[in-house]
Amino acid sequence: MSFDAVIVGGSFAGLSAAMMLARARRSVLVIDSGLPRNRYAAHSHGVLGLDGINGGELLRQAKAQLLDYPSVRWCSDTATEAHPTVDGFAVHTAGGDTWATRKLLLATGIRDELPSIPGLAERWGHSVLHCPYCHGYEIGGGEIGLLGGHALSAMMAGLLADWGQVTLFAHGMTLDDEQLATLQRRGVRVESAEVVALEGDAPDLSGALLADGRRIDLRALFVASRQHMASPLVEQLGCALDESPVGVLVQVDAQKQTTVPGVYAAGDATVIGNITLASAEGVRAGVSLHHALVAEDSALTS
Structure with a gap:
């Protein structure tokens, strides 16, 4: 069986793209491993009309609504390989399935590489955070930290001052x-000593232990994780990548087309954003992919 589109990744970008294609009565297969990036966060904030909803519950609702469309099929598996064919692409999964498709959308997201500081990983998504717009309001003010060391640290520290009393841990940056x-001017303190451990009753945070033995009280710590592609398909297919301050992103044009014809990408793999932005990217990719299918169909019948 061949599909008009195979979408690898069933989180917010992938589901949004699939919805657009389903509503255009196109055949769609979503391949999803069940490991969304935001699975560590208990609540998702800043989502219009759904502020504070559990991210997993939001995905379950969206999936159920999508599967009401008869042209959509779901595959709970991991896509391990993809390559071009005469008619489009073939996608192979860890479970041994091979799926044929005319177009391919990569909504595979990114993998966060966290700093190797004791006590940090077990607090990720709760008191160690990456986005103030998603989590800053719930901190409720007080002492918050930012783990620096990258090009956007100073700018980010100034922003964070709207959410609390900020300490920027420079971590070697000048x-x-x-x-x-x-x-x-923004009231941000700069601390040159490195953070060597986080303390408190995890997943809560009470403070950061510094290399010189001092302790800084903290309610939350913001960290810009280093980002990597979550799936090998991007590199396998030869899609070009762009460097960002926190890692690589898939290079796409305004229609979410990658540098490989017929391969589209959307979501966290293409933009530094949140649920709303990922969903919007997915809508744009789904609509653009549908336009490409219509253009091909018209060319075949002319």
Whole structure:
């Protein structure tokens, strides 16, 4: 059986793209491993009309609504390989299935590489966070930290000052006079000693232990994780990548087309964002992919 589109990744971008294609009465297969990036967070905030909903519950509702469309099929598996064919692409899964498709959408997301600081990983998504717009309001003010060391650290620290009293842990980065002056105006403290451990009753956080033996009280710590592609398919297919301050992103055009004809990408693998932005990226990719299918169909019948 061949599909009009195979979507690898059944989180917010993939589901949104699949919905657009299903509503266009196109045959769609979603291959999903069941490991969304936001699975560590108990609640998803800033989602219009659904503020505070559990992310897993939101995905379950969206999946159920999508599967009401008769042209949609779901495969709970991991896509391990994809390659071009005469008619489009073949996608292989860990379970031994091979699926044929005219177009391929990669909504595979990214994998977070967290700093190797004792006590950090077990607090990820609860008191160690990555997005203030998603989690900052719930912190409720007080002492918060930002683990620096990358190009956006100074800018991010200034933003975080709207959510609490910020300490920027420089972690080896050098700040120029202009950055220091801006941080001072925003009330941000800069700490040069490295964080060597996080303390408290996990997953809660009470403080950070520094290399010189001092302890800084903290209610939350923001971390910009290093991002990697969550799936090998991007590299297998030869899609070009762009460097970002926190890792690589798939290079796409305004229609979410990658540098490989017939392969589209959307979601966290293409943009630094949140649930709403990932969903919007998926809608754009689904609509663009449908336009491409219509253009091909028209060419065949002309």
